Amino acid sequence: MAKRPERADGDSLYEAILSLRDVRECRNFFEDLCTMAELSAMEQRFEVAKLLYRGMIYNEILERTGASSATISRVNRSLRYGAGGYKAVLERDGSK
16 A cells, blocks of 8 residues: 655644543544544444454345445454554454
């Protein structure tokens, strides 16, 4: 999967996220940073990733989440060939 070009200030957002102390602070930060549609899309993609990681098939995921087949496919591609971000979180979370 293609990597984003690095920028000098590229880590400042991620460092800010890592500085958040709890779910409430994280939720507040993301509500300020993103539109409700962006948050909803990210939440849906993460739910799709959890279900794919657990071995659920596309049709079941579509019914359960309402995600499009394109979204499910994109998330699946990231799980298989991406940077490993989903896997790191899902393995730590015990989502299997």
